[in-house]
Amino acid sequence: MSIRTDLAVEAKELYEKQSSRKIQGVEISNRKRGDIKISNVKVVTDEGERAIRKPKGTYITIDMPRLIHYDADGMDDVSQVLSEELSSVIKLQDSMTALVVGLGNWNITPDALGPKVISKIMVTRHLKELVPDTIDEGIRPVCALAPGVLGLTGMETSEIIKGVVNKIKPNLIICIDALASRKMERVNSTIQIGTTGISPGSGVGNRRMEISEKTLGIPVIAIGVPTVVDAATMANDTIDMVLDEMIRTSQEGGEFYDMLKSIDKNEKQKMIQEILHPYVGNLMVTPKEVDMVIDSISKIIANGINIALQPALDKDDINKFLQ
Structure with a gap:
């Protein structure tokens, strides 16, 4: 398992290829929504956890169609699928607060996915507290944070998030981060939703402190897109x-x-x-059109999160709010 990958579905494929046998304790199911393929990997035993080196939990992988970044309707379709899959793992009542965290370095394009998503999130917690009479009752309080990286702030990302959690006491965290893949065809074309949290930088050999329910005391859902692949x-x-x-x-x-x-x-x-x-050295490679691709993927993910967190609103209402 020396090849780097943050994707559970790739880790499973790699293990079975190298060992020539099925993994015990890892369940997988596949389905399609039009041109969008959805894989659901569940790690249910300690043996499965050791085999693919992923904590026990659910990992949903959404494979986007090729050339999706040039198709506005196709992007909306992926956002809708993402919102539905995200809704299936979100356990929140309407009055509960969600904190959306965009991990990564906004100065490096392949690592800027998280902060770009944050710029498009529908934030409402301040409105619910300060001007509750001006917004609909069905709108859920949502706040957002782009904490930067250790090299920019001198603080571990998890330390910043933990301080915010202790202060505002959200009921759920959704983290967005750039990942690493072992297959070039998955770069910028796959979205993974995980219920076990995230270790920022692990895909490029720069593991930081874990962000998970174990460390923060509340559920953490991770959304990631592989934006780089190892040159080797x-x-x-x-x-x-x-x-x-x-x-x-x-x-x-x-x-x-x-x-x-x-x-x-x-x-x-x-x-x-x-x-x-x-x-x-440990060279990581990304496609030359990464600027445009990261911008379009950030829109897909932000729309999916907004729809999932605000079920009382439709996409048009959300877009009006963000204008």
Whole structure:
């Protein structure tokens, strides 16, 4: 499990590929809504938790269609699916307060997803407290925070969040963060909802203090999108595709064919990492159009959260509020 990934569905696929057996204690179901694929991974036992290195809980993965960022109607469809999946794990009464936290560094585009989402969240807690007569009774109190990162503030993100939680006492936290994937095709095209909280920076080997119900005392739902992939993983997968094509076109039983089949892919992966590290270190790669993509994904996620947290309002009402 040396390949970095924050996605539970990828961790499951990787474990089963490497061990050639099904994981005990991990349940998965798949379904589709039009062009949108939804996978639900449930880690239910300690064995499953150890196998994929994810805490026991539910991980919902939404695979967005290709070119979604150029399709306004398609973005709305993904936001609706996200809101429905998010609503299925939110346990809040109308009067309860939700705190939305955008993790990440707003100065680095692939890591700016969280703060960008926060800028589009419908915040209402101050209105419910200061001018309650001017807004509908069905509107839920929501507050938002973009705490920055340790290198900008000198404080652990979880320390900032814990201080806010102790002061305003929300009933639920929704965290948004950029993740890392092991497959390039999942970068900027997958949304994961997790019920077990989050460890900021873990996908790029920079694990910070955990943000979870265990550390904060209230439920924490994590929403993440993989925005980067490890360069060594890309090189490894590319060479695997080349080898598979060479095996397919080689004469079965021949000396060259046997040599290709005998290559240990795990050893090859270690060799690639050792060769690349002196030159590029732990290089993470993101697509060149990341600015536009992060902006559109932040709209998708913000709309999904707004709809889920304000069930008394429709999308048009929410958009009017944000104008």
